[in-house]
């Protein structure tokens with residue numbers, strides 16, 4: 298069968314393989330110690346309380362068995378999210394629970410927003426580097442993703458202005474807090490400047506914020522959506538993946554009422570509705586626990602993981618040329634090894650030779666060939682005893698790779 302002759306243009310030409318998934322697959326096959334997985338630490342999944350929540354909902358008379366008639370999501374959960382975010386000072390006045398749309402994770406939110414707004418040939422701005430699975434969604438829509446260099450305090454405003462002077466862009470996709478992959482957080486001052494640019498050049502801001510509640514530094518700064526006030530051009534994405542469990546597949550979008558209406562229509566054309574069992578169980582869970590305590594436990598644990606990995610890396614891998622940053626929260630350390638000319642090649646070398654997995658930083662850049670000496674290391678799942686061993690293996694791998702690179706230059 299000539300399948301390519303039957304597939305449409307998007308399927309033939311615009312679907313990308315996940316490079317993250319490819320590395321994770323080889324890492325698992327080689328039983329490597331992973332400093333690569335951007336996932337929560339399994340021991341922090343609140344399994345017992347979640348089981349109780351599911352059981353309570355299963356034995357209730359809530360309408361969990363039929364098609365859900367709340368296509369934007371279970372009302373109680375939308376109300377809870379709006380109140381929670383408002384309590385944290387993250388929302389502007391105009392947002393009510395009617396502006397909250399529940400998703401099957403932020404990834405679905407990104408995909409539905411792409412369906413709502415993007416056409417082949419459009420140009421959008423993204424941080425460089427950024428989250429590749431979002432870039433994949435945008436490219437699937439046929440758009441050009443232009444990178445704005447990301448600095449430790451947020452996007453490079455001058456570079457953004459230069460790009461905007463020569464291009465009409467439809468939106469800017471940003472991960473402002475403890476970014477994936479860098480761990481960088483955009484300052485509130487930069488958020489205001491970027492909002493001014495968004496008004497001047499009339500583009501939307503997609504604010505993807507799944508790591509905000511994993512902070513080691515207290516309040517990690519405000520949101521674009523709050524700072525924008527009455528201007529409804531910011532669309533906010535939140536997620537329960539990093540603070541409860543990604544297997545639940547649940548997140549949310551906060552947007553202008555007109556956008557929420559269209560998201561609902563796209564939802565109905567795609568999956569009809571989301572499971573009410575899940576949404577009610579999450580509502581039962583978040584209202585039944587001491588959420589502040591739960592989030593503090595997560596942040597405290599991840600901070601310990603960060604500190605342990607950082608100090609082991611300083612001892613074992615930095616002497617081999619690794620330069621590393623210290624993030625204020627989230628899951629990731631970002632760094633570079635200036636003498637490496639192809640981090641992708643090093644990643645596979647390290648897995649096969651020293652059984653340690655890292656993420657090459659170049660896969661996070663919107664333009665090919667950039668960040669070839671950069672590296673993302675995840676501390677989320679790395680307990681302190683693993684950190685020591687992982688850093689040692691990384692140091693060994695770097696030493697051996699340097700010799701191999703010198704013997705067989707690219």
Ligand SMILES: Cc1ncc(COP(=O)(O)O)c(C=O)c1O
Nearest residue numbers: 402403404428472477536538548
């Ligand atoms: C920046 C960013 N956005 C979105 C997602 C996807 O999140 P979800 O599990 O809510 O779909 C991730 C997952 O790693 C992420 O890092």
